[in-house]
Structures are given as structure tokens and as C-alpha cells.
Amino acid sequence: MALREIVRMGHPVLRAPAEPVPASAMRSPAFARLVDDMIETMREADGVGLAAPQVGIGWRLFVYEAAGTGSDAIPLRVAVNPVLEPEPGDPVEDWEGCLSIPDLRGLVPRHPAVRLRALDRHGEPYERRVEGFEARIAQHENDHLDGVLFLDRMTSLRSLAFLEEWHRFLVGAAGGRAERPE
């Protein structure tokens, strides 16, 4: 496994819609390496999610995982060619960051629960209902596949803060735990 460079806002790959991963590519060793590298890169960067465009690859693929205790923990998940379907419910605001937009945090409204349909890393389809923090991560990562960044989803930029000031003045203001970037 190897760490990949995480591209930052301004790189055009973050603004381009990603292409579906072809079935033939999914069987290649290069694809397995990419998935392994993304997982390692996410963990090394202390992120809770990483989408392929963030490592310069325009494919519809993301990984996520959040350490935690008990019910807080979100196990590692790989989503290839995902489709998200929001469930009914009022949007919930919470803090988000992004590995491609370092050291900024902002309040972002998201659907409280979504249905995630995707392929796993071996091409097997799965479907899960995810809610809360996991639903937030899935929506953030899925946005990356459409060239959308969390700043685009903010209804106001007034909460936008540098990480240091966020820790000092704002942490806990929305009761969130999304302090790790995605």
C-alpha cells in the first residue's frame, strides 16, 4: 500500500463529475491497489472519508470509516458506483471539514438518513440505510463524485471558520462530532 497525494480545492478534478468504475477495471490489481491506498491515505490524514477524485482519480468510488466507541464507531466501508436516496426528514445542520479544504469548518445541512446502494470492492452489490453521522459522511463523499464541495452546500458562510478558531470558539456549538475532515 502507498499513500496518495490528496488534491486540494482549485484542482479541476474536484469540480468534474466522476465516471462510473467499469466492471473490467474492478477486477484489476490496480483497482485493488487504489482502494487500499485510499484507505491508508484516509487513515493517515485522520479523515473519516475519502473520495477517488480527492486522490486525482475521476471514478465514482469512496471509502469511509470512523473510529469510536461502541455504537459511535463506523466500520470501514467501500462504495463503488454508489447511488444515494434520501429518506424523508428535515435537513440537519452539523459541522463538516474536508481533506481537500484543509483547516476550515462550516455548518452544512444534510439529509438525516439516506439509502446507500453501491458495489463493494469485489463488485458485490449491497444496500444499507445509514443515518446520522454516517449519512452525513456518505452525502459528503457522494458529493465529491459530482464535483460538489461542502462549501457549496452551506446555506450561509457565516459559520465558516479556521480550525484553530473553531476549536477555540465554536466546537460543540451544534453538538456535532464531525470534527474530523472528510
Ligand SMILES: [Zn+2]
Ligand atoms: Zn471532502
